[in-house]
Amino acid sequence: xxxxxxxxxxxxxxSRLKIGIGxxxxxxxxxxxxxxxxxxxxxxxxxQVSACQLHLTLQMVMTMPDSVTxxxxxxxxxxxxxxxxxxxxxxxxxxxxxxxxxxxxxxxxGERDVISGGEGKLREAILLVDREYRPRVIFVASxxxxxxxxxxxxxxxxxxxxxxxADIIPLHCPGFKTRVVATAYDAVYHGLARNLELAPRxxxxxxxxxxxxxDIDEDKREYARRKARTVNLINASSIGAPDERELTELLRAIxxxxxxxTEYVAADDFRFLTEAGLNVSMxxxxxxxxLEHIKEKHGTPYIISxxxxxxxxxxxxxxxxxxxxxxxxxxxAVADARExxxxxxxxxxxxxxxxxxxxxxxxxxxxxxxxxxxxxLGCQVVAVRPYHxxxxxxxxxxxxxxxxxxxxxxxxxNQAFELVNIIKREKPDVVLxxxxxxxxxxxxxxxxxxxxxxxxxxxxxxxMYELARxxxxxxxxxxxxxxxxxxxxxxxxxGWYGRDPYSYIEQDRAFE
Amino acid sequence: MSIIERQRFxxxxxxxxxxxxxxPGAVPIIHGAAGCGGNLFMASYGGSGYCGGGRFGGNxxxxxxLTENDIVFGGIERLETRLRSAxxxxxxxxxxxxxxxxxxxxxxDVDGAVGRxxxxxxxxxxxxxxxxxxxxxxxxxAALGGLFKRYIKPSPADCRHVNLLGAVPFxxxxxxxxLEEIRRLLESIGLTATTFFTADQTLDDLKKAGSAxxxxxxxxxxxxxxxxxxxxxxxxxxxxxELPVGAEASAEFLRKVAERLGIEGAEAVIAREADRxxxxxxxxxxxxxxxxxxxxxxxVVANAxxxxxxxxxxxxxLGWLPRYAFVTDSLNERQxxxxxAAFAEAGMEGLALVFETGxxxxxxxxxxxxxxxxxxxxxxxxxxxxxxxxxxxxxxAAQLGAKxxxxxxxxTNRLVVNRGYAGYxxxxxxxxxxxxxxxSVR
Numbered sequence: 001x002x003x004x005x006x007x008x009x010x011x012x013x014x015s016r017l018k019i020g021i022g023x024x025x026x027x028x029x030x031x032x033x034x035x036x037x038x039x040x041x042x043x044x045x046x047x048q049v050s051a052c053q054l055h056l057t058l059q060m061v062m063t064m065p066d067s068v069t070x071x072x073x074x075x076x077x078x079x080x081x082x083x084x085x086x087x088x089x090x091x092x093x094x095x096x097x098x099x100x101x102x103x104x105x106x107x108x109x110g111e112r113d114v115i116s117g118g119e120g121k122l123r124e125a126i127l128l129v130d131r132e133y134r135p136r137v138i139f140v141a142s143x144x145x146x147x148x149x150x151x152x153x154x155x156x157x158x159x160x161x162x163x164x165x166a167d168i169i170p171l172h173c174p175g176f177k178t179r180v181v182a183t184a185y186d187a188v189y190h191g192l193a194r195n196l197e198l199a200p201r202x203x204x205x206x207x208x209x210x211x212x213x214x215d216i217d218e219d220k221r222e223y224a225r226r227k228a229r230t231v232n233l234i235n236a237s238s239i240g241a242p243d244e245r246e247l248t249e250l251l252r253a254i255x256x257x258x259x260x261x262t263e264y265v266a267a268d269d270f271r272f273l274t275e276a277g278l279n280v281s282m283x284x285x286x287x288x289x290x291l292e293h294i295k296e297k298h299g300t301p302y303i304i305s306x307x308x309x310x311x312x313x314x315x316x317x318x319x320x321x322x323x324x325x326x327x328x329x330x331x332x333a334v335a336d337a338r339e340x341x342x343x344x345x346x347x348x349x350x351x352x353x354x355x356x357x358x359x360x361x362x363x364x365x366x367x368x369x370x371x372x373x374x375x376x377l378g379c380q381v382v383a384v385r386p387y388h389x390x391x392x393x394x395x396x397x398x399x400x401x402x403x404x405x406x407x408x409x410x411x412x413x414n415q416a417f418e419l420v421n422i423i424k425r426e427k428p429d430v431v432l433x434x435x436x437x438x439x440x441x442x443x444x445x446x447x448x449x450x451x452x453x454x455x456x457x458x459x460x461x462x463x464m465y466e467l468a469r470x471x472x473x474x475x476x477x478x479x480x481x482x483x484x485x486x487x488x489x490x491x492x493x494x495g496w497y498g499r500d501p502y503s504y505i506e507q508d509r510a511f512e
Numbered sequence: 513m514s515i516i517e518r519q520r521f522x523x524x525x526x527x528x529x530x531x532x533x534x535x536p537g538a539v540p541i542i543h544g545a546a547g548c549g550g551n552l553f554m555a556s557y558g559g560s561g562y563c564g565g566g567r568f569g570g571n572x573x574x575x576x577x578l579t580e581n582d583i584v585f586g587g588i589e590r591l592e593t594r595l596r597s598a599x600x601x602x603x604x605x606x607x608x609x610x611x612x613x614x615x616x617x618x619x620x621d622v623d624g625a626v627g628r629x630x631x632x633x634x635x636x637x638x639x640x641x642x643x644x645x646x647x648x649x650x651x652x653x654a655a656l657g658g659l660f661k662r663y664i665k666p667s668p669a670d671c672r673h674v675n676l677l678g679a680v681p682f683x684x685x686x687x688x689x690x691l692e693e694i695r696r697l698l699e700s701i702g703l704t705a706t707t708f709f710t711a712d713q714t715l716d717d718l719k720k721a722g723s724a725x726x727x728x729x730x731x732x733x734x735x736x737x738x739x740x741x742x743x744x745x746x747x748x749x750x751x752x753x754e755l756p757v758g759a760e761a762s763a764e765f766l767r768k769v770a771e772r773l774g775i776e777g778a779e780a781v782i783a784r785e786a787d788r789x790x791x792x793x794x795x796x797x798x799x800x801x802x803x804x805x806x807x808x809x810x811x812v813v814a815n816a817x818x819x820x821x822x823x824x825x826x827x828x829x830l831g832w833l834p835r836y837a838f839v840t841d842s843l844n845e846r847q848x849x850x851x852x853a854a855f856a857e858a859g860m861e862g863l864a865l866v867f868e869t870g871x872x873x874x875x876x877x878x879x880x881x882x883x884x885x886x887x888x889x890x891x892x893x894x895x896x897x898x899x900x901x902x903x904x905x906x907x908x909a910a911q912l913g914a915k916x917x918x919x920x921x922x923x924t925n926r927l928v929v930n931r932g933y934a935g936y937x938x939x940x941x942x943x944x945x946x947x948x949x950x951x952s953v954r
Contacts, residue, residue, distance in 0.1 A: 014579075044577075044594075045593050045594060045596075045597050046574065046594055046597030046598060046601055047546065047574065047575055047576070047577040047594050048549075048571060048572055048573060048574055048575065049542060049546060049547070049548065049549025049550045049553070049571055049572075049573045049574075049575045049577075050546050050547060050549075050550045050571065051547050051550040051551055051554075052545055052546065052547020052548070052550070052551060053547070054547065054551065055547065055550070055551050055554070073613075073643070074523045074613055074642070074643030074644045075513075075516070075519050075521060075522060075523045075643060075647050075648075076522040076523025076524075076525055076526045076548070076551070076552050076555065076643040076648070077523070077551070077643065078519075079519060079521065079522035079523070079526065079551075079552065079555035079559075080522075080551045080552070080554035080555045080558065081518075081555075082554075082555055082558040082559040082922040082924065083554040083555065083557060083558025083559075083924075084554075084558075085558075085924065086924055100907075101871075101904075101907055103517070103518070103872070104517075104518055105515060105516065105517050105518070106515065106516050106519050107515050108513045108514065108515055108516045108519065108842075109513070109643075109644050110513035110644055110645075111644055111645055113513075113644065114613075114617060114644045121514075121515055124515055125515045128515065132872065133872075144544075144545060144612075144613055144614050145613040145614070145617065145643070145644055148583060148613075148614055148617050148618070149617065174545075175545035175546070175547035175548065175551075176544075176545040176578055176579055176580055176582075176583050176614055177579075177580050178579075179546070179579055181547070413546065414550075414571055416571065416572050417572075417601060436550070436570075436571050439564060439565070439570070440572070489567055490567070491539070491567045491568050491572055491602050491603060491604070492601055492602060492603060493601065493602065493603045494603075496601055504597055504601075
């Protein structure tokens with residue numbers, strides 16, 4: 001998988017992995033269908049809008065301080081940054097990263113550009129941004145139209161490299177190329193890895209051994225020791241600063257030096273990315289593309305294992321790391337102590353939470369990890385609704401099958417019509433919902449709690465406590481949901497609620 | 513269309529989808545990639561003071577969800593399948609297929625496809641709305657134009673009914689409150705009005721639009737071309753008015769409409785409204801008149817619809833000194849001239865009208881005109897200053913040490929529900945919000 005070095009454009013997950021965006025059935029059936037590669041063919045004959053990989057791409061790269069982003073496309077592409085601006089600025093502040101306004105440009109492609117090409121305008125935009133804002137990095141994110149008409153953004157970047165002070169990082173993220181928003185992780189990492197230095201510069205960042213200094217072998221051993229005690233946590237927009245803090249604290253407790261990459265990191269700090277003994281992903285759906293590349297080129301091993309959400313997953317996550325760094329004993333002691341402390345903290349909430357029937361809707365790993373965590377709290381999981389499915393997620397879904405046999409899974413990029421049908425049918429006490437679905441849950445009369453939020457803590461022990469506290473709070477008063485449920489008008493004909501929620505998924509072949 | 517810094521609008525597709533979903537019983541169906549609708553809604557939602565998708569909008573909008581294969585081989589089959597399902601599943605009457613960039617570039621025969629749905633018992637039609645053909649304001653006009661062409665039949669004129677055009681959903685963040693208040697004014701002189709986008713609208717209101725005896729365009733730039741078309745196609749004459757904000761502008765608006773339609777009794781209404789308006793203003797004067805809030809230099813940074821009404825309100829209602837009106841839309845020559853003419857007619861001496869889409873450029877212009885004081889004891893300056901702008905004017909406010917009320921797209925620091933700044937009630941709301949900025953730190 002040397003895509004990063006060999007190809008201008010990243011692969012899409014539709015072909016790189018076994019993916020699917022439509023399915024309704026048991027977790028066992030899902031795993032079997034995915035194993036046979038039959039999910040991709042499960043198409044919907046009705047479909048509601050979702051986001052595209054440009055959206056997540058922007059969410060990720062705009063976190064880089066001292067960068068300006070140019071969206072190469074029509075004026076609508078990138079206009080959603082008005083919504084992304086605040087989360088990114090507050091995310092910067094929460095991490096102590098200095099960030100003023102977020103600046104972006106649109107090449108604002110018009111009819112004439114679509115006919116005769118938009119490369120000239122892109123060139124103009126890059127020169128303008130370099131002159132006007134003097135950023136360290138200029139990202140160029142290309143959307144659908146320029147990809148269809150054949151604009152070559154890499155070529156434009158190459159011809160300007162000598163002319164502008166900024167590093168130009170092309171990002172290929174046209175929405176139509178992939179069914180899976182998560183392809184954005186590959187698009188971003190492709191751009192970063194191909195265009196940023198990932199290793200320190202001799203003489204600038206460190207003094208290379210010159211034979212005149214002290215014992216070179218001892219220096220090398222010392223360097224290796226230090227590197228081996230350093231771990232990179234790989235973050236993402238869905239993971240907030242409070243989660244980063246909790247995980248950092250846990251790893252420090254077992255004596256490791258922790259750094260967080262790749263979001264909210266300045267371009268020059270990427271030169272130290274490879275100065276670590278281990279890369280640790282916080283979510284299995286994010287990072288394999290980058291971490292495999294770093295392993296290949298720089299020899300840094302990595303761990304990708306679901307998500308440190310819930311007591312068991314957190315312990316496993318921590319022990320996995322400790323096993324690599326040789327800190328098992330300490331890690332077990334830390335986990336034991338923190339678990340005991342957490343159980344005391346949870347005790348007052350458990351009677352209220354126990355037996356709550358919960359539906360989960362959102363990211364593929366997160367809904368599964370959160371479902372397992374809820375089970376630990378004594379809740380009953382009604383169904384999980386991952387945005388998509390891919391074979392990177394197999395391990396945690398296999399575990400889900402073991403612990404919640406027969407659990408219903410609805411693979412759906414939001415698709416409010418299926419969500420509302422399931423809510424009307426199952427009447428869950430709570431819906432844990434990714435942004436964009438809480439509104440539908442509420443209108444269907446159900447209490448909803450955000451499944452993720454960059455300002456809240458979900459991960460590890462404090463995250464588990466916060467989740468329990470939030471569930472207990474949310475289920476104390478459902479007046480809003482009842483009032484809205486009685487009065488809001490949903491868009492569907494009432495007959496819809498009597499039908500199978502998966503009526504519009506063509507999935508017969510998946511069950512063969 | 514030139515490159516643009518931080519556009520304060522989205523594309524034609526976004527504007528068209530917003531407009532269709534804001535009308536009663538109407539569903540947009542996006543013929544394009546699955547992400548278009550979601551991304552574009554994030555733009556409108558995030559900038560409009562968090563106006564949600566409602567019944568048929570937001571991330572509930574149906575789409576043909578094309579992928580790479582469809583771009584190569586054509587997406588019509590997918591569109592037909594998913595449109596058929598939409599009609600089966602959704603409790604709506606009007607289904608509007610909107611084409612995105614990719615389906616226009618590959619040349620899908622969308623009219624042919626929707627033609628096959630004639631006779632299905634619902635109104636189904638297509639509007640060409642590729643992002644590269646214009647911005648969201650153009651999308652608003654295209655969607656409304658499509659509705660008039662395919663749903664609203666020309667009917668015998670009802671001399672008491674008018675339509676309100678020009679207030680653009682989401683991009684005029686106060687569109688619902690404004691339209692409700694304008695209709696209240698019109699009702700006070702015996703008229704009825706189709707607003708298209710307020711919560712009370714029904715399919716009957718849409719149909720009734722065909723019998724209007726006047727289209728009132730509340731914008732110098734948007735809806736004017738559409739109104740001219742409708743004069744031809746539906747025989748409805750039109751007038752262009754600025755959005756009236758405050759007592760003076762509202763009185764002028766009522767006189768203009770009454771005169772045009774030959775309605776008597778407007779003066780009594782105006783007198784009654786003014787009496788009520790100044791009764792409220794009176795009670796605010798105890799605070800305003802004894803403080804520094806009394807008079808400010810005004811800076812307006814807004815879209816073409818709001819720039820003049822806000823500047824005029826500052827000057828003629830508050831007695832402030834508006835110095836700049838930045839119009840941040842990208843306008844064609846005709847629209848630009850119309851905005852210039854409207855400002856000229858309003859007589860705003862001392863005010864610089866600047867067409868500038870870029871936030872940085874707005875700030876630069878103000879900085880260049882108002883250089884920092886030389887190290888001298890005495891020097892005049894642009895202070896105290898007050899900005900009516902968008903959330904992107906925070907830096908300009910910091911630069912000038914000015915107060916800022918966010919009143920134009922994008923508004924990210926307020927939730928706008930049914931608040932409006934138009935009419936008498938809107939004028940009072942605006943007074944309340946402007947002055948609240950001074951006391952909110954107390």
